[in-house]
Amino acid sequence: MFIDDLRLEYIDAIYEIETMSFSLPWSKDSLIKELDNKNAHYFIALLDGKVVGYIGLWEIIDEGHITNIAIHPNFRGHGFGKILLTSAVDYCKNKNFYGITLEVRVSNTIAINLYESLGFVNCGIRKKFYTDNNEDGIIMWKYFR
Numbered sequence: 001m002f003i004d005d006l007r008l009e010y011i012d013a014i015y016e017i018e019t020m021s022f023s024l025p026w027s028k029d030s031l032i033k034e035l036d037n038k039n040a041h042y043f044i045a046l047l048d049g050k051v052v053g054y055i056g057l058w059e060i061i062d063e064g065h066i067t068n069i070a071i072h073p074n075f076r077g078h079g080f081g082k083i084l085l086t087s088a089v090d091y092c093k094n095k096n097f098y099g100i101t102l103e104v105r106v107s108n109t110i111a112i113n114l115y116e117s118l119g120f121v122n123c124g125i126r127k128k129f130y131t132d133n134n135e136d137g138i139i140m141w142k143y144f145r
Ligand SMILES: CC(C)(COP(=O)(O)OP(=O)(O)OC[C@H]1O[C@@H](n2cnc3c(N)ncnc32)[C@H](O)[C@@H]1OP(=O)(O)O)[C@@H](O)C(=O)NCCC(=O)NCCS
Pocket: 021, 022, 069, 070, 071, 072, 075, 076, 077, 078, 079, 080, 081, 082, 083, 103, 104, 105, 108, 109, 110, 111, 113, 114, 115, 117
């Protein structure tokens, strides 16, 4: 697997994975705007030149906020999600950030397992955070200092 930065040529594949993975997917326009967002950083997982997954984060002062992470359904369970999350964590650690955070649906056991496996902890609940079904979001943090 090869990890690259976000490029325009990857947007169609990312959008396809996004729509296969989320009930509230980002629009293609929002993804394209990320190319010019100086505070956004993406890691794109490529297998034989094809996008199989991605993780995005926003740098907010000295915090990393994960915006999205998804692996193509055909490639889940092979460790790619963990490699991408580790890349984002290491990136934030190297920038001497205070920590890295994200929100996850309370029902998303697989993602919660992934985050906990890398040391993220439950720090609170955003009530009815997800507008499609009013599901609560767990706020998770991994602190570096
Ligand atoms: C969550 C997601 C990114 C994980 O990516 P992945 O490549 O399938 O995960 P990995 O193979 O790297 O596994 C990493 C960890 O996730 C957990 N995990 C993965 N598959 C699992 C499963 N079927 N059941 C339970 N836990 C699982 C395990 O903790 C695993 O660590 P381990 O192998 O050391 O036990 C992927 O399932 C996905 O794209 N889901 C849809 C989008 C999504 O929900 N994103 C998160 C939004 S907050």
